[in-house]
Amino acid sequence: MWKEKYRIGVNSIDEQHMELFKNLGEFIQLVQQKDVSWDNRLDKAKETLDFLQKYVIFHFDDEEKYQKSIDYPDIEIHKKAHKEFKAGINKYVEIFQEGGFTEEKMQEFSAKLMTWLIMHVGKMDQKIGEYVRNREVEA
Numbered sequence: 675m676w677k678e679k680y681r682i683g684v685n686s687i688d689e690q691h692m693e694l695f696k697n698l699g700e701f702i703q704l705v706q707q708k709d710v711s712w713d714n715r716l717d718k719a720k721e722t723l724d725f726l727q728k729y730v731i732f733h734f735d736d737e738e739k740y741q742k743s744i745d746y747p748d749i750e751i752h753k754k755a756h757k758e759f760k761a762g763i764n765k766y767v768e769i770f771q772e773g774g775f776t777e778e779k780m781q782e783f784s785a786k787l788m789t790w791l792i793m794h795v796g797k798m799d800q801k802i803g804e805y806v807r808n809r810e811v812e813a
Contacts, residue, residue, distance in 0.1 A: 675699035675788070680795045682803030687740065690733045691795050697725055698791060702784045712777075719780055723770060726763050726787075734760070737799075746805055755798060759790055 676695040681688050701722040704715055734756040741749045766783050769775060 675702075680792075680799075682795075682799050683806060684740065684803065687737055687799070687802070690729075690736065691799070694729065694733065694791060695795075697722065697729075698784070698787050702788060705780050705784045715780065716775065719770070719775060719783070723763070723767055727767065730756075730760060730763065737802075741802065744806060744809070746802060748801060752798060752802075755794060759794070762786065762790070 675698065676692050680691060680695075682691075701718055704710060704718045707715075738749065738753060738756070740746075741752060746752070766779070769779060
């Protein structure tokens with residue numbers, strides 16, 4: 675799922691993005707495997723939600739700390755996007771806790787996660803890399 679074009683040029687952030695793509699890629703593959711039992715897929719959904727709830731907080735905090743350290747001008751826009759993503763994950767946690775995690779919801783969840791990650795890393799986070807590269811040229 676990870677592509678080199680997603681690299682922004684900040685090693686710590688790129689490594690965290692790779693970890694996110696790796697975990698989401700594994701989840702998506704499992705969701706699409708109809709020959710795997712529902713219980714196994716449900717367990718993987720639980721693991722993915724648990725991972726995301728913990729890891730995105732770590733990653734977003736780290737990314738925002740880095741943005742602050744370089745005086746990134748669009749930090750507030752970035753924080754808002756992170757907040758919306760966390761809210762989306764929490765929505766699926768609630769759905770799951772209420773017993774509403776169906777085949778359809780797992781497909782929906784995996785599609786939303788990957789779309790968001792590609793758009794966020796492929797568009798928004800690329801601007802961080804551009805800012806860093808332009809700043810280094812000017813320095």
